Amino acid sequence: MAGGKAFLHCLQTWPNRRTVLRAQFMRRFWRPWVFVAQTVLMVGLGRIGLGCGTDPVNPEGCKDIEFARCEAAPACPAFSPDFDVTGCKRFYRDQCLKGLQTASDPGNPRIDACTRAIQKASECAHNQIAPCSIGSREIPDPCALITNPEDFTECGFLDDYYGEDSGGQPPPQDASTEPPVQQEAGTDTDAAAKE
Template identity: 35%
Template sequence: MRVRPELRHLFAAAFGLLVGSAASACGTDAVGIDACREIESARCEATQACGATEAEAMHCIDLYRDQCLHGLQSGQEPGADATARCVEAVHAVAACARAGAATMADCPAEPLVAAADPAAITPCVVIARKPEQLADCAFVAKPADTGTTTPSGNDAGDAAME
């Protein structure tokens, strides 16, 4: 069966629109993808200080490799120095957790943001759910209108880490 030239052109145009719209849907305006991956890898590894297994930490790293394609929640590119300070802070908090720190008050080497109460938050909660509470990691989340930070959408590990 032979397709009339007019239909062939319509099919070609429709195909072109389909490919064009699919290509534009793949675009991203994500910011801080590499920083996100570095920080999330550190957080995932740090979950082992809070009871996660090595396999769970590796699964977490794999998950966030893709999740970080959305970039940082804050939409800010932190730069290599800020990223390194945040990763170091996460490692330090993991060391506090391994040492048995009950709260972040027992981990004074890693200051929290001004609005956070170090006596009310555990190192494992910081690692698993609230890295933006660390002064060196505050850039990962958008600040709330009240001057405090919002919880990060990047929850390394889902185990109860309190």
């Protein structure tokens, strides 16, 4: 019977041994993996959080530029003479809380130069002076600077395309030259050029 008692005792304690074995397995193998998974998750969330900052890039500079454009808009034929300047300013006051849509702050001197160029273009458009002398250049249509300031050197930092490759400065736009006319292949001028 001694053997029977031992077998019976083994059957009675079997669930406990099973629980002990499972606990040992969990302690040895499961906890390090949970720790590693938690660490990877926290590091990943931390990196994502760092990349999504809420700091706007020079919101006051954005307001200066956009307010100048709002004030200049009624002088251009693309906008109606009864253009709502206060509504435009109210809209950009809120929009500029996000700041300039550039990778870095261009600085107040560049923002001031852009604002002055827009104001000068506004004066020219209001007085119907074309071409308009802005800086060292003449612009044939001052309203082009008001509607698309990023296309001009003074405000080139507004376009992200120019922000990365050329330090925010687009190539100078020369208004006095017309774009070259492309000719079809096989014309008389091509044949004369080859000879």
